[in-house]
Amino acid sequence: MADATYVFDFDSTLVDFETLELLAELALEESPDAPSTRVEIERLTDLAMSGEFPFAEALKRRLALLPLTRSHIQALAAEAVLRVTESVIRNMGFFHERGGQIVIVSGGFREVIAGVAENLGVPPDRVIANDLIYDAGGRVTGVADSPLLAPFGKAEALKALALPGPVVMIGDGWTDAEVKQAGAADRFYAFTEIVRRERAVAAADAEVRSIDELLHLEGLSGRWSYPRSRMRMLLLEAVHPAAVERLEAAGYQVETVKGALGEDALIDRIRGVHVLGVRSKTQVSARVLDAADKLMAVAAFCIGTNQIDLDAAAGRGVAVFNAPYSNTRSVVELAVGLTIALLRDVADKSTAMHRGEWNKSATGSRELRGKTLGIVGYGAIGSQLSVLAEALGMRVIFHDLTERLALGNAKRMHSLEALLAESDAVSLHVDGRTENTALIGAAELSRMKPGALLLNLSRGHVVDVGALAQALGSGRIGGAAIDVFPDEPATNADPFDSPLRGLKNVILTPHIGGSTEEAQEAIAEFAAERLLAYLNRGDTTFCVNLPNVQLAEVSGAHRILHIHRNQPGVLAELNRALAAAGLNILGQHLKTDERTGYVITDVDRDYDPAALKALKSVAGTLRFRMLQ
Numbered sequence: 001m002a003d004a005t006y007v008f009d010f011d012s013t014l015v016d017f018e019t020l021e022l023l024a025e026l027a028l029e030e031s032p033d034a035p036s037t038r039v040e041i042e043r044l045t046d047l048a049m050s051g052e053f054p055f056a057e058a059l060k061r062r063l064a065l066l067p068l069t070r071s072h073i074q075a076l077a078a079e080a081v082l083r084v085t086e087s088v089i090r091n092m093g094f095f096h097e098r099g100g101q102i103v104i105v106s107g108g109f110r111e112v113i114a115g116v117a118e119n120l121g122v123p124p125d126r127v128i129a130n131d132l133i134y135d136a137g138g139r140v141t142g143v144a145d146s147p148l149l150a151p152f153g154k155a156e157a158l159k160a161l162a163l164p165g166p167v168v169m170i171g172d173g174w175t176d177a178e179v180k181q182a183g184a185a186d187r188f189y190a191f192t193e194i195v196r197r198e199r200a201v202a203a204a205d206a207e208v209r210s211i212d213e214l215l216h217l218e219g220l221s222g223r224w225s226y227p228r229s230r231m232r233m234l235l236l237e238a239v240h241p242a243a244v245e246r247l248e249a250a251g252y253q254v255e256t257v258k259g260a261l262g263e264d265a266l267i268d269r270i271r272g273v274h275v276l277g278v279r280s281k282t283q284v285s286a287r288v289l290d291a292a293d294k295l296m297a298v299a300a301f302c303i304g305t306n307q308i309d310l311d312a313a314a315g316r317g318v319a320v321f322n323a324p325y326s327n328t329r330s331v332v333e334l335a336v337g338l339t340i341a342l343l344r345d346v347a348d349k350s351t352a353m354h355r356g357e358w359n360k361s362a363t364g365s366r367e368l369r370g371k372t373l374g375i376v377g378y379g380a381i382g383s384q385l386s387v388l389a390e391a392l393g394m395r396v397i398f399h400d401l402t403e404r405l406a407l408g409n410a411k412r413m414h415s416l417e418a419l420l421a422e423s424d425a426v427s428l429h430v431d432g433r434t435e436n437t438a439l440i441g442a443a444e445l446s447r448m449k450p451g452a453l454l455l456n457l458s459r460g461h462v463v464d465v466g467a468l469a470q471a472l473g474s475g476r477i478g479g480a481a482i483d484v485f486p487d488e489p490a491t492n493a494d495p496f497d498s499p500l501r502g503l504k505n506v507i508l509t510p511h512i513g514g515s516t517e518e519a520q521e522a523i524a525e526f527a528a529e530r531l532l533a534y535l536n537r538g539d540t541t542f543c544v545n546l547p548n549v550q551l552a553e554v555s556g557a558h559r560i561l562h563i564h565r566n567q568p569g570v571l572a573e574l575n576r577a578l579a580a581a582g583l584n585i586l587g588q589h590l591k592t593d594e595r596t597g598y599v600i601t602d603v604d605r606d607y608d609p610a611a612l613k614a615l616k617s618v619a620g621t622l623r624f625r626m627l628q
């Protein structure tokens with residue numbers, strides 16, 4: 001199919017607008033009738049594009065409605081080069097390499113199209129469009145007579161060119177569908193990246209949602225790479241819309257679900273999904289991963305990744321990402337606020353006021369200043385809390401399993417027991433590894449200072465809540481602020497229960513440590529970028545279960561990504577397979593961890609797809625994919 005001629009429509013195909021609608025905006029800026037005129041122009045455009053009204057007549061009527069001048073046309077031409085469709089931008093290489101095989105045919109205006117055609121490498125004599133006529137004052141008075149204005153105009157104009165090879169027509173409108181119907185094209189693809197017109201889709205050989213899909217169907221993309229718009233992303237747990245926007249803008253298909261899904265429900269939904277996005281509630285177990293026939297990556301739109309079976313994912317070549325710092329500050333601010341609220345008994349006093357009770361008393365209320373805060377887990381959150389607490393006048397001690405830099409005057413404690421014995425308030429910020437289950441149980445609570453406070457904003461299983469309820473009930477512990485629970489409801493509609501309900505000086509929050517607008521937006525942007533870097537160029541920076549490799553965009557090459565079990569001889573066998581496929585290696589990178597290896601190989605453009613299949617059978621292969 002390499003010798004085909006590719007004929008592209010312009011409006012809503014190469015660019016993301018309809019010419020006359022944008023001209024209406026420009027020309028009617030000052031007009032009091034602008035809204036009604038715009039509606040009429042949109043109506044005529046839709047009628048013409050869906051084939052319900054003759055194109056030439058619709059063009060004439062729309063032009064008559066607008067006080068158009070040369071400067072409006074020039075302004076639109078300048079804007080058009082900036083409004084090229086996302087998937088056209090991604091596939092500039094195709095347009096530049098095959099400019100001589102491409103024709104642009106449009107009922108729009110040559111002056112508007114010329115700059116875009118030039119940028120795409122399409123020669124001026126391969127642009128078929130209308131020429132505007134101006135009067136002496138530069139006002140548009142109509143369009144020059146051309147075959148485009150006759151019935152089946154595009155088809156007739158193309159026939160006159162006697163194009164070589166099979167002719168492939170790509171466009172969003174009915175006049176594009178007519179090109180094949182009138183015998184001027186062999187195939188018609190309904191292009192729906194910008195607008196989906198049912199009548200054109202029904203008449204098409206296939207619907208393509210992007211240029212990537214077109215190239216895939218025409219066998220022109222790297223035959224192993226997969227068009228983005230066919231890649232399905234499933235984002236659960238009300239991930240912030242900024243992520244959806246970013247991923248859709250990059251050409252991927254995104255589905256969202258508000259709450260978490262249970263294991264069986266997720267197993268039902270995961271088939272055919274290429275990327276899964278979760279927050280803290282959805283358990284991505286080995287069973288889920290077994291059912292995930294297409295899964296390439298999982299993004300945790302949060303810090304914790306204990307809800308994901310990281311080893312099982314690595315064993316299937318599935319990359320897992322998170323957003324390790326985007327909500328850190330939000331958690332810290334809440335921990336500080338909760339400590340003050342506990343020291344001043346704010347929650348109980350407020351509840352009493354709501355019942356109509358006035359209890360002005362200082363008894364038991366204390367300042368933060370001078371108190372000792374014991375931080376368990378001095379990672380990103382713990383160390384940031386240390387800085388803020390010290391700035392508020394607290395004395396900070398901490399305990400961590402690994403060596404951590406003590407910030408400010410914070411003092412390291414060599415055991416949890418020593419920390420518990422000295423702290424007025426203990427704040428837990430350990431990670432969610434299973435070994436941390438019941439890290440704070442009855443024995444640890446009994447080692448705390450009488451009346452001390454406990455805060456848990458880490459993971460629910462870290463505290464034995466039954467033991468805590470007893471210690472609070474007996475007055476041994478003076479108060480607690482708990483944000484995370486062993487059993488958390490999957491959605492806001494599900495009920496919540498805990499032995500901590502109803503106890504005095506206990507503040508319960510619904511796992512909102514990281515739930516600020518700032519944090520959720522930052523997480524969405526960070527995690528979406530990580531996913532795109534991995535999908536589009538193989539970059540695994542910040543991946544939590546595969547070796548981290550930072551990679552630049554692929555340019556002038558195909559990139560082969562090969563994830564394998566870390567066992568002897570894989571690289572040698574891979575390179576033998578590449579040599580047998582006749583591939584010239586332009587660059588290669590291997591990184592391993594104790595269980596997995598990741599090889600990135602950039603090869604020159606000429607390759608035989610059949611021979612590449614051998615790469616899949618290299619012993620130890622977990623996953624293999626090709627970028628272009």
Ligand SMILES: NC(=O)c1ccc[n+]([C@@H]2O[C@H](COP(=O)([O-])OP(=O)(O)OC[C@H]3O[C@@H](n4cnc5c(N)ncnc54)[C@H](O)[C@@H]3O)[C@@H](O)[C@H]2O)c1
Nearest residue numbers: 303304377379380381400401429430431432457458513514
């Ligand atoms: N409540 C929320 O909404 C919310 C928001 C974000 C993060 N989190 C949770 O907060 C926790 C901390 O997050 P982070 O970003 O600081 O993680 P981090 O990985 O940067 O830090 C965790 C620290 O805990 C230490 N640690 C682990 N087990 C320990 C133990 N038994 N004793 C002492 N130290 C131990 C680790 O060595 C590490 O330094 C995680 O569990 C995370 O899931 C909760």
Ligand SMILES: O=C(O)CC[C@@H](O)C(=O)O
Nearest residue numbers: 279280281302303304514
């Ligand atoms: O947003 C969430 O569901 C979890 C937030 C928090 O626990 C995290 O790990 O970042």
